[in-house]
Amino acid sequence: MSERSSLSRRLLIAGFYFASLAIVALVTAFLTRNFTGLGPVPERSAFAGRLPSTPDGDRRRFQMFYATNRDTSDPATFAERGSKLGNTISTGVFDVRIAPSMPIKPFVWFDSEQMEWAGQKELPEQEFLEQLRTAVAASPNKSVLVIVWGFRDWFRSAALKTAYTAFALDINTPIIMFDWPGNQGEGPNGYMASRQASEASAPALGQFLTKVQRESGAERVWLMGSSLGCQTIADSFKWLQSQPELIAGLPKIDHVVLAAPDVSAQAFDDKFADSIKALSRYLTVYVSSNDKALLMSHWLNRDRRLGRLAEISVPPEERASQYQLEEGLELLDLQAEEGLSNLSMVDATPINLTRNLHHFFTDSPEFFDDLYRHLLQPDSMVSRRLHALRAGEGRNYWILWND
Numbered sequence: 085m086s087e088r089s090s091l092s093r094r095l096l097i098a099g100f101y102f103a104s105l106a107i108v109a110l111v112t113a114f115l116t117r118n119f120t121g122l123g124p125v126p127e128r129s130a131f132a133g134r135l136p137s138t139p140d141g142d143r144r145r146f147q148m149f150y151a152t153n154r155d156t157s158d159p160a161t162f163a164e165r166g167s168k169l170g171n172t173i174s175t176g177v178f179d180v181r182i183a184p185s186m187p188i189k190p191f192v193w194f195d196s197e198q199m200e201w202a203g204q205k206e207l208p209e210q211e212f213l214e215q216l217r218t219a220v221a222a223s224p225n226k227s228v229l230v231i232v233w234g235f236r237d238w239f240r241s242a243a244l245k246t247a248y249t250a251f252a253l254d255i256n257t258p259i260i261m262f263d264w265p266g267n268q269g270e271g272p273n274g275y276m277a278s279r280q281a282s283e284a285s286a287p288a289l290g291q292f293l294t295k296v297q298r299e300s301g302a303e304r305v306w307l308m309g310s311s312l313g314c315q316t317i318a319d320s321f322k323w324l325q326s327q328p329e330l331i332a333g334l335p336k337i338d339h340v341v342l343a344a345p346d347v348s349a350q351a352f353d354d355k356f357a358d359s360i361k362a363l364s365r366y367l368t369v370y371v372s373s374n375d376k377a378l379l380m381s382h383w384l385n386r387d388r389r390l391g392r393l394a395e396i397s398v399p400p401e402e403r404a405s406q407y408q409l410e411e412g413l414e415l416l417d418l419q420a421e422e423g424l425s426n427l428s429m430v431d432a433t434p435i436n437l438t439r440n441l442h443h444f445f446t447d448s449p450e451f452f453d454d455l456y457r458h459l460l461q462p463d464s465m466v467s468r469r470l471h472a473l474r475a476g477e478g479r480n481y482w483i484l485w486n487d
Contacts (some may be wrong), residue, residue: 339367345369371410451484
């Protein structure tokens with residue numbers, strides 16, 4: 085009888101001990117998340133389904149905005165793969181039907197079982213702005229996200245990819261696709277023609293951004309570019325700095341995000357450093373040292389691209405460190421020397437595992453998770469899968485892990 089009593093007491097003490105540990109862990113987590121001076125960190129799971137939509141059979145219908153400098157008088161622009169550059173900016177909305185269970189994976193936006201094109205409608209500029217103001221006012225952060233894609237995309241492919249990105253990111257904010265004719269053909273000649281189209285599209289993007297900043301009512305304008313679309317953004321900022329009457333009194337863009345940027349490192353230094361400091365609050369650059377698409381761009385342009393190691397002929401296994409990106413270190417130098425205190429560089433090499441080792445910005449759940457938290461709380465590193473590789477001297481360098 086006494087042995088049973090003693091055993092019961094030991095079990096009771098052990099249970100109390102483990103329960104106490106669990107309570108301490110919960111309290112510590114609560115204090116860390118709510119009393120660190122940064123506020124609670126949002127979890128994507130808590131915002132599931134927040135992107136505005138309406139029921140449509142067994143799917144949900146999402147409407148998004150667009151602005152394009154394609155020639156919209158060309159019937160192929162919206163119906164096929166028209167690639168003519170126009171002289172004006174056309175605006176409107178497009179609808180996409182999405183299955184609630186759509187996964188994050190390559191090319192899923194072309195899978196009709198997961199996503200379905202539901203039409204596009206041009207709107208006069210004032211009607212476009214009125215609808216945008218209504219959507220911004222209804223968003224919790226009074227925000228808007230502008231997305232710029234890169235090489236090869238035609239209007240509909242860019243629109244479907246925009247809807248997919250918005251669905252995966254799942255922030256309650258209106259989404260605008262700025263579309264430019266990046267589909268100027270395949271191969272080296274097509275790529276170089278697309279670079280010319282990108283440069284020609286920069287003023288149109290600059291003009292459109294000023295409209296959004298002045299007339300949308302948004303308190304936070306987020307601008308995201310990928311691949312060659314980052315060059316369009318960089319050139320548009322440089323153009324805006326040459327238009328003082330256009331940017332006078334403008335609020336700053338809250339956050340610029342460049343993912344796998346196909347931008348010359350030298351051009352970035354020469355054109356973008358002053359512009360980004362003058363026109364935006366935060367800049368985040370996601371780069372990857374194993375990006376094969378940017379390796380091809382390096383060869384075609386005969387200069388280094390952001391996010392590619394300068395010694396491209398050295399196999400990864402023979403490098404001193406997979407993460408010692410020379411272009412990345414140049415970005416960090418900009419942070420310290422040019423006063424870009426709100427610049428963050430994130431090395432996405434560990435999550436860059438899919439097609440062409442380039443498209444982590446569409447194919448990696450980890451990228452969407454990190455971008456979600458970074459847009460909502462750019463000063464917080466809590467609950468992000470980041471490892472600080474290099475810090476100090478005004479520099480911040482982060483690695484985004486996949487586990």
